[in-house]
Amino acid sequence: MFERRQCTRGPGGQMSRTSEKAGRFTESVIRETFRLAARHGAINLGQGFPDFACPPELKEAACAAIAADDNQYPMTFGTPALRAAIAAKTARTYPGWTIDPDTELCVTCGATEALVAVAFALLDPGDEVVLFEPWYENYQPNAILAGAVPRPVRMREPDWSFDEAELRAAFGPRTKAVFLCHPNNPTGKVYRADELAVLAELCQRWDAVLVVDSIYEHIHYLGPGGYLPPALVPGLEDRTVTVNALSKTYAVTGWRVGWTVAPPDLTAAIRKVHDFLTIAAPAPLQAAGVAAMALPAAYYADLAAGYLARRDLLCDALERIGFDLRRPDGSYYVLCDTARLDPAADGVAFARDLITDIGVSCVPAVSFWRPENAESGRSKVRFAFPKQLQTLRAAVERLEKLCD
Template sequence: MPKLSTRLDWFSESIIRKMTRIANQYDAINLSQGFPDFDPPQELIEALKKTADEGPHQYEITWGSPLFREAVAKKQERFMNIKLNPDENIVVTCGSTEAMMAAMMSVCEAGEKVAIFSPFYENYAADTVLCGAIPIYVPLNPPEFTFNKDELENAFKEGAKALILCNPSNPLGKVFTRDELMFISELVTKYDAFVITDEVYEHIVYEPSKHIYFASLPGMFERTISCSSLSKTYSITGWRLGYVIGPKNVIDNCKKVHDFLTVGAAAPLQKAALAGLAFGDDYYRELTSLYTEKRELFLKGLDSIGLKYHKPEGAYYVMVDISEFGIKTDVEFAKRLAENVGVAAVPGSSFFKDDVNNYVRFHFAKKKETLEKALERLQNIRKFF
C-alpha cells in the first residue's frame, strides 16, 4: 500500500476536542472545550425560526451573502474605525477556524516561515504545517507572559513571512498592550511581513485592559489579515460563521481558497445572524458585564480552593498551575481530574511548544450554577491527588 501523508506526523488529534469526549465519558462538567451551556440572545433564536420557514436553503454567493457581508462591514467599521468595502475586504467562512486556514494559505508559500507566540491555540501550528510552512515559536514569558523583543525580532530575522497574533489570547487571556502592538508593527514593516490576527474574543475584555485591532494601527491595514467569528460574541459556536477582513489583494486570494475549501458558509444561518450583527452598543456592554461576573465568580472560587492561576485580561479561559500536585504529566492529571473529581480541563502542554507540564486550562463560559457546581467539585481536588 502507498504511504500516507507525513505532514500529519507533526501534530496529533485536537486535545481540546478529545477532552470533551473524556468529559462525556465520565459525566464530568466540561470546562475544557470553550462553548457556553446557555442560549444565544433570543433575537437570534427567533430569527433562526423565521429563516427556517422562509429560507434561503440553497447556496449563497460563495464568499458570503451580500446582506451578511454588509452587516459585518457596518459592525466592524464601528469597532475597528476602518472603512470597509463588503465586496473587496470581506470573505465569510465556516467559522474562524476556516478563516485562519484561508488566511494562511493566501499569504504563505510552501517552505516559508510563520512566527507563533507560545503558548498558542493548537490550530495555529497545524494550520502552518498543513499549508506547507514552517513554524517559528516565540515564547510569552511568565509570570506576565510578555514577549522578549529580541526573541521576536529574531523570528523575523530567520525569515518569518507572517506572525499569528491571537488577541485577546487563547489560552492565556492576555490582551496585548498598545506598546506591544506598536513594536510588532515596527517589525512587520521593517521585515516586510504580514500579521494574521485571531480576534474572536474581541468583545470579551476586562477593565482596565482595552482591545486594539492590529489593523487599525497606522499603516497596518495593508499588512493585516483579520480573522474573527460570531461564535463567542453571540454564543453561537455551532453556527460556524466566521470571516476574514483584509486588503483587496489578500481577500481576492482568500476567496479562491475558501471557494475550493468549503464553497460557502450556511446560507440560512447567515440570514438569521443579521439580527445579532445589528445589535447596538448596549449588547456589547452587557456581554462584558456578563463575563466579568463569571470571571470574578470563578477566580474567587479558585482562590478559596487555594489554586494558583494566571489572571485573564480577556477571553474566558484561565490557566491554573498544577505544580503542587506532583503528577508526571498534565495529560494524566486532566484525565484523573475528569474521572475522579468530575471536572474536565485541557492539559496545558497542548498549548506550548516546549515541554511544559504544569498547567491546565479551564473555561468559564458557563451558567452560574454550572460554575458553582464545578467549583464545589474542585473543593475535593486534593483528596484525589
C-alpha cells in the same frame, strides 16, 4: 489519553499511507477532552463553548430564513447583507475602521476554516510564520499543512509578555506572516499598544502580514478602549488579516459562521481558497448573522460584565483550592499551575484524574507548547468559564473535593 501520536512506517519499513505533515501534529486535545468528559459525565470546563442560550434575535432570524426556504448556496464569499452588516458594525464599534464589504470581506465556515483559508492563501512551502507560544492549538498545524516553517516566540509569565529581542530574532527574509490571538487563548493576554507597535515595525521591515484571531474581541475586562484592533495600528492598516466569527460573542459555537477582513489583494486570494474548501457558509445562519450585527452596544457591555462575574467566581475558587493563576485580561479561559496540588506536576495525568475522579474537565496545557518545550506547560491546565453561574458553582463544589 492525551498522548502525542506520530505516523509510522508499516511492517518491513514500507512508506506510510499518511502524509509526513499529518504526522507532525496530534488530533485536538481539546476535542479529546470533550469526548472523555461526556463519557464520564463530567462538567465540561475544558472546551470553550457556552451552555446558555444565544440572543433570541439570532434564533428568530435563522428560523425565518429557513421558513422562507433560504436553503440553497449563497454567494461563495458571503451574502451581500451579512458583509454589509459586518462592515457597518465594525465602523460603529471602532471609529476610523472602514471596510469595503465588496472587496475586503470573506464569510467562512467559522474562524477555524478562515484560518486554514488564510494559511493556504498566504503561505508557500518554506515560508516562515512567527507564532507566540503558548498558542491556540490550531495555528501550528495550519502552518505545517501550508508547508510553512513555524518560528515560535515564547510568551513569559506572569503577564505573558514577549522578549523584544527574541521576537526580532524570529523575523527574517523568509518571514511571510505572524499569527496572533488577541485577546489570547490560552493565556488571557490582551496585547498592549506598545507591543502591537513593535509588531507593526517588524511586519513593515520584513514585509510580513499580521493574521489576527480576534474572536474574543468583546470578551475582555479592561474597560472601554482596553482592546485595540491591530488593523488600526499605524503601519498595520494594509497588512493585517482579521479573523472573527459569530461563535463566541453570540454563543453559537456550533453554527460555524466566520469571516476575514483584509486588504483587497489578500481577500481575493482568501476567497479563492475558501471557495474550494467549503464553497459557502450556511445561508440561513448568515441571515442570523445580520441580526447579530444589529445588536446594540449595550449587548457587548453586558457580555463583558457577565464574563467578568464568571471569571471572578471561578478564579476565586481555584485560588482558594490551591491553583496558582493569573486572572485573564481577556477571553474566557484561565491558565492554572497545578504544582501545589499535584506533587508529580503532571498536567496530563491531573486533567485525566480530574475528569474520572472529580467529575470536572479541563485541558492539559502541554498541548499549547511545542513537544520540545513541553516542560513549560507540563504542570499547567486550562479551565474555560463560558458557563451559567449555576454550572460554575456546581463545578466548584466538585473541585473542592481536592481540598479533602
